Amino acid sequence: QTVVTQEPSLTVSPGGTVTLTCASSTGAVTSGYYPNWFQQKPGQAPRPLIYSTSNRHSWTPARFSGSLLGDKAVLTLSGAQPEDEADYYCLLYYGGPQLVFGGGTKLTVL
């Protein structure tokens, strides 16, 4: 069974920069996994932030960026705002089609 791993929790100071990672149990995450990133606040449906590794949706603030770093997909938040406090999920594509979400990262802005 494929497992996608994220940090359970991270903390960032207001205005600071934080990096969230997304790893696959099958090996290095490449662009062929088309990583997606989602933000979810309590009581709300997830909101898409990034698709295909690094592409922002039209509504995604520019302070969010996606990339690959080493063998992982990465979501970088530069200049964190209080409203960025949320859970963040990555999603990887394994072909087939089969897709697997990561366990999520709870981001605290403090």
Next chain:
Amino acid sequence: QVQLVQSETEVKKPGASVKVSCKASGYTFTSYYLHWVRQTAGQGLEWMGVIKANGGSATYAPKFQGRVTMTSDTSTTTAYMELSSLRSEDTAIYYCVRGGTLTYYYFDVWGRGTLVTVSS
């Protein structure tokens, strides 16, 4: 604007089935994939499967194979997800999500979710 409106909360007994609907509007329904994702209480997201809304075949996550059926009705632009042999662990919020037109790995518009509670 693009919208996915889901059916209301359901309460089911163990062993029963549930059928959740997802009414699409604001775009060409048949051109897009439609995914189903669930989220159990306090837990993360789980991809269940995908269907091409033009009535094409569906693909399911191995965990749900044999228990889930995804369909679409192009006349009413509504997608359905039916889950059978329900157990307490299936208590969750079920979301429909619009995918891409040619790709499985693009997600944009999410429904607000349907809470399904399985309890005796």
